[in-house]
Amino acid sequence: MSEVTKDKTSQLLKKRGSISSVSSPDIKMKEIYGRTKDSVSTVSYADEPSHREDAPRPAVQMENTYQLGPSKCFPVNVVNHILKDVLTNYLQEEKYEPELCRQMTKTIAEVVKARVKDLMIPRYKLVVIIYIGPLENQSLHIGSRCLWDEASDTFSSFVFRNTSLFALATVYAVYLE
Structure with missing residues (x-):
C-alpha cells in the first residue's frame, strides 16, 4: 500500500472514528473498502432478512407539508347514505333491550368507521358516536361541543326509528393538518 493511500485512510478513520478496535491497517482497509491488499471481497451477513425481523423498525419521520386546507372535501351526502344503510340493516x-343495544352501539360504530375509512379521504380524523334508546313518550336532548374550523371540519348525522327504539349516528370529520 502506498504512503498516500495510508495517509488518506488514517485521515478518513480520524474523521469517521474507528470502525474496529483492531489496529491492523489491513483489517481497517478491509472494513472500510471491503478488500485487502489481495483484493478479496467480503460478505456482510447483517443484510439477511432473518436478522432484521427481530429488531423493531424506527419510526418514520414525515416532513411538514404546510397544507392548511383539504385537497378533497369530505363527502357528507355519501356518509349520510352509509349511516342510513348501516342503521337500517x-x-x-x-327490539330495545339495554344489554343488546350496548353491544350494538359498539358494533355499529366500528362498521360505520370502517365504511367511511374505505372512502379513502385523506387527512381527516373521524369520530363516530352512536346513541340508541327506547322509543317512549320521553324527551331527550343531545348536544356536542368542540373546537371547529368551519372551512374544513364537518359532520354527518342520521336518526333512525322503529317501533321500539331510536338511534342517532353522528360522524365528525376533523381536518388534520
Missing part, C-alpha cells in the same frame, strides 16, 4: 327488526 342492523336495527330494522330489533
Whole structure:
C-alpha cells in the first residue's frame, strides 16, 4: 500500500472514528473498502432478512407539508347514505333491550368507521358516536361541543326509528393538518 493511500485512510478513520478496535491497517482497509491488499471481497451477513425481523423498525419521520386546507372535501351526502344503510340493516327488526343495544352501539360504530375509512379521504380524523334508546313518550336532548374550523371540519348525522327504539349516528370529520 502506498504512503498516500495510508495517509488518506488514517485521515478518513480520524474523521469517521474507528470502525474496529483492531489496529491492523489491513483489517481497517478491509472494513472500510471491503478488500485487502489481495483484493478479496467480503460478505456482510447483517443484510439477511432473518436478522432484521427481530429488531423493531424506527419510526418514520414525515416532513411538514404546510397544507392548511383539504385537497378533497369530505363527502357528507355519501356518509349520510352509509349511516342510513348501516342503521337500517342492523336495527330494522330489533327490539330495545339495554344489554343488546350496548353491544350494538359498539358494533355499529366500528362498521360505520370502517365504511367511511374505505372512502379513502385523506387527512381527516373521524369520530363516530352512536346513541340508541327506547322509543317512549320521553324527551331527550343531545348536544356536542368542540373546537371547529368551519372551512374544513364537518359532520354527518342520521336518526333512525322503529317501533321500539331510536338511534342517532353522528360522524365528525376533523381536518388534520
